[in-house]
Amino acid sequence: MKKHSGSFLLFLIALSVLIIIVGGLLYMANVQQALHAHSVTDILEVTDQGRHALDTYLEKDEEMLQWLAVELSEVSSDNHVELKNKMYLLDNAEGAYICVDLTSGMRYTDLLQEGRALDAESLENYKALEGDGIREPFLDERTGIWTIGYYVRFAFADGSEGLVQKTQPLEDVAERFSLSFYNDTGFSYVVNRAGDILIRSQHRNSNRTFRNLFDIVDLQGNAAGAVRSFKDALRTGKQGVAQFRYQKEDYVFCYVPMENADGWYVVSIIPNRVIMEQANGILRQSQVLFVIIAACVLILAAFFLVNRRSTRRILLAEEKARKAAESANMAKSRFLSNMSHDIRTPMNVIIGMTKLATDHAEEPAKVREYLKNISKSGNLLMGLINDILDLSKIESGKMTLNEDSVSLPELMTDLVSIVQPLVEKKDQQFEIRLHQVEHELYYFDALRLNQVLINLLSNATKFTPPCGVITVDVSERPSPKEHCAHLEFRVADTGMGMKPEFIEHLFDAFTREQDSRVNRIEGTGLGMAITKMIVDIMQGSITVESEPGRGTVFTVSLDLRLDREESDQTSPLPALHILAADDDPDTCRSIEQFLHELGIDPDVTQDSRTAVNLAIEAHERGEDYDLILLDWKMPGISGVEAATLIRQRTSREIPVVVFSGYDWATIEAAALAAGVDGFLQKPIFKSTLNRCIRQYVLYTAAPDAVHGGSADLSGRRFLLTEDNALNQEIAKELLTEMGAQVEIAENGQECVDRFQQSATGYFDLILMDVHMPVMDGYEATRQIRRLEREDAATIPIFAMTADAFAEDIQLARQAGMNSHIPKPLNIPVMLREIQRFLGPDNKKAHME
Known part of the structure; x- marks a missing residue:
């Protein structure tokens, strides 16, 4: 009986173990399938987020084009002046714009001041575009780079058919909207119904060898039915998931149709093994658990506890993965929302104020106010763009320091x-x-x-x-x-x-x-x-x-x-009697320390009335101070008021200099009226004090050049090399107003020829744009430096470019340029650089 009982027990144990093993296998298969399905769903959702971001971006450009089409539809096709003016307002907009008269074949762009006739082939290409839409990437004839374009058909006021198009480099769109998954092992692509890849990820790990998705799945021995279903889904605008083998590995394809680009899809491709890595880890843990349970079948309670704990870990892992995906989606959405709001706000002001300025062109007061608002919004937009470019540059690891x-x-x-x-x-x-x-x-x-x-x-x-x-x-x-x-x-x-x-x-x-x-x-x-x-x-x-x-x-x-070349080359100063007053104790200590290092034992006080009394007492003893330094803002009486009292009771010959952290223009009139001889800008360095003493006491140093927004450039002749007509006009007008003579070259080759044909010393300085047709600014500079003439190696050449990163400054120096002026032009910076190389000591007049 016991034997039968033992056999039955063994049978029950074996049956239990078998049930556990079979149940465990089924359980692991279901978990694996569920985790895989959940991960694929997450990828599909992220793909849809990327699709939404790109659709939003395209919608913005479509709204801009619709607005431009409405503006142009109010103009007759033969009104060339108004058409070029409306296009010219877009000169600083993102991307390139073109308006085509499909009847006459004339085209107007935001870069050209005059309309130009299209050749027959180009005109036919534009006529073939119907309705509103987006063009598949094409090779731009002008720039030679792959470009994406959005277009809108419209009718001019006189009934002629027209088309307006915006283009921008394909690489810019790809960098902004490329998606990557799972530590850059999966990537998204934009394809058309035929499977052609239109936009691909710029990441170095993405596959750049294939050009058509169908070629990938057709040539790898995948099931014909699955391939056919995938192709049919793309042709009919469906959303879904497919799995294919490529290079002996399974890949998951998630595809979502775009709303604002008919026939375009965002397709995410990721290796199946990457998706299953997390699931496999959990399954391995489950396998160990089931082995333990099979060996310890008698303690079923422990099995349930361990199983429940394992299930909890699975749920927590799923929840963690879900929250990570949601966090990534929210971060992308927040970034795009902030970008859209912060860029649209000043753009709306610029466009609106430009329209108002045009409508009120005969009212100077209103136009000035509109232009002021345009300038403010433009500066805000430029600051935002600079911040975004800086952030992108830093995060991509491309920012370098220009030491x-x-x-x-x-x-x-x-x-x-x-x-x-x-x-x-x-x-x-x-x-x-x-x-x-x-x-x-x-x-x-x-x-x-x-x-x-x-x-x-x-x-x-x-x-x-x-x-x-x-x-x-x-x-x-x-x-x-x-x-x-x-x-x-x-x-x-x-x-x-x-x-x-x-x-x-x-x-x-x-x-x-x-x-x-x-x-x-x-x-x-x-x-x-x-x-x-x-x-x-x-x-x-x-x-x-x-x-x-x-x-x-x-x-x-x-x-x-x-700087190892820094050395104290100051020649010894004589024993001078100097008085300094500032209510700030730190500034007093700093001035006293610097004067001691210059060999002078000064009288320093933090009270302006004490300074006045010291000056008067020294005068009465016949021991006038050689120099008196007064802070402008002090309690009791100000530095200017103290200077007035000192002038009333002492010699007019004592130099009195006021220093302040505020602008000299604020107190200049009152200071000069009080008998003040000069001004020092805080903070006060040792070199500042040394120069002040040599200028106002020893008369061996020349006055500082005036920093400001203007300068006297009379007698100077500049060669401005710039291919953009508007930039030519701005720079020439600014320099001419300060007395300079400006000659213009429209490309690098013309600049070299003009300089080579001129007499030695004819030009004082060359302002060189970097990106120009025929010959760029770098090569033009190198050719000028190689010329066998006396001034070829010495004439100052300034780079004038929108390329403003450290590596761009280094490129300019390597080409032989003396300075780098970023666009948009900062006038005080440009004038400071001009004065640095063409200071007043070198001023000369040209003989015509």
């Missing part, structure tokens, strides 16, 4: 000139102070450090109320790195401050604190992210301290390489 010898005093002076209008507009107090700064020349990227400090100060002015205080403290300490100095830039304000929970996300892109006080202030949310990235690239650090209602302090720490 060169930089004067810290010049950098600080430029910074003050930029920030002054912002703080004066809000009546804020602004001060830059130096602490133990021993060196003035360093090697670093001045453009990027300036960008960091301007971002911080711009935020400080935005979020600090009127009459608030903004300070910049520059400190130097020894650096652990050889031949370097450790500099700290501490930017502090008394503004609204930030909440602790927001500080954690301060350096995330498109992040702004949700606060009614902040929402009224313009901003893209990119500035701090870019600032952090630049500081990281410079191998520095940035920290922030802030409390709501108590202001914010940013500290940027950098180890900057010293």
Whole structure:
């Protein structure tokens, strides 16, 4: 009986084990299928998100074209002047625009000032385009690059048929809307009904060998029925998923039809093994679990507990995968939403104000106001575009630093000139102070450090109320790195401050604190992210301290390489009697330290009345000061008022110089009336004091050149090399207004010929565009430098281009150019560079 009982028990155990094994196999198969289906569904949803983003982008361009078609339909086809004017308004728009009169064959573009006739073949190509739509990628005859185009047919006011088209490089669209999955192992493509690949991912891991999806599946031995169903789905506008073998591996194809491009699909392709990696990990765990359960069949309770725990892990993994996909989709949608809003807002203002200015051309006051709003919106749009380009450049790892010898005093002076209008507009107090700064020349990227400090100060002015205080403290300490100095830039304000929970996300892109006080202030949310990235690239650090209602302090720490050629070449100064007054103790200590290093033992005070008394007492003793330095803003009596009192009681021969962190123009009239001899811009460096003493006391230094938006260029002759007519007009008008004579060359070859045929010294400077037909600016510069004439190697040549990254500046230098002026032109920067190479000491007059 026991034997039968034991056999029955063995049978039950064997049966239980068999049931467990079979059930386990079925369970794992179902889990594997479910995980695979869920992952494929996620990919299909992400593909649909990518399709939606591209459709939204195309819809924006279609709306722009529809608007342009309506504008052009109000014009007769024979009104060439109005047609070219309407097209010319799009000169700065993204992409290239063309209007074609399908009856006469005339074309108008946003780049040409005059309409031109199309050849017969091109005209027929445009006539073949029907209705509104999008063209498949084609090779642009003008640029020689693959291009995508959107077009709209319309009728001119006189009934003639017309067509307007916008084109942009295919690569730009591909870079913006390429999708990648699972650590760049899967990619999305845009195809047509015939399976031809129209837009492909630019990522280096994506497959760039095949040109047609059907070729992939046809040549790999896939089932004919499955291939036929896939082709039929694309031809009939269906959405779905297919699986095929390619190069001995299974791939999943997710396809979604586009709404704004008839017959186009977004197709995502990803290896099946990648999709199954996570599922296989879970299944391996389940296999181990079932082996243990089969060996321990008697403890069924443990089986249920382990199984429940395993199921929970599966659900958590699925939930984690779902949340990750949702987070990625939300990030993409948020980015596109912010981009769309922030770009459309100033664009709407520009387009609307341009229309109003055209309608009110005979009312100068209104036109000036419209142009002011256009300029403001244009600057906002340019700032946004620059931020986006910088962010993209940094994240792609393509940003490089352009390190060169930089004067810290010049950098600080430029910074003050930029920030002054912002703080004066809000009546804020602004001060830059130096602490133990021993060196003035360093090697670093001045453009990027300036960008960091301007971002911080711009935020400080935005979020600090009127009459608030903004300070910049520059400190130097020894650096652990050889031949370097450790500099700290501490930017502090008394503004609204930030909440602790927001500080954690301060350096995330498109992040702004949700606060009614902040929402009224313009901003893209990119500035701090870019600032952090630049500081990281410079191998520095940035920290922030802030409390709501108590202001914010940013500290940027950098180890900057010293310029080994910097040396104290200052000739000894005589024993001079100098008085300096400033209510800021840090500035007083800094001035006293620098004067001691120059060999002078000064009298320094923080009180303006004390300074007046010291000057009067010295005069009464017959020991007048050789120089008196007064801060403009001091409590009690100002520096200008102190100068007035000193002039009334002492000798007029004593040089009195006022220094301030504010603009000289603000106090110039009152200061000169009070008998002030000169002005120094804060912060005060040792070189600044040395130059001041030599100019106002020893008379051995020439006055500084005036920095501003104008200069006297009388007698100068420039060769402007530029192929864009509007840019020619702008640059020529600006230079001519300052007295210069300007001659124009429309391409690099013409520039070389004009220079070679001119007399030696005929031209003083060449402004060279980089991208031009016939010969570009780089090659033209190289050819000029190789000419065998005396001035070929010495004439200043400035690059004038929209290519403004560090590598572009390096290319200009390698070609032999002396300076790099980015577009759109910053007039003060251009004039400063011109004065640097053609200073007043070199002024000459040309004989006609």
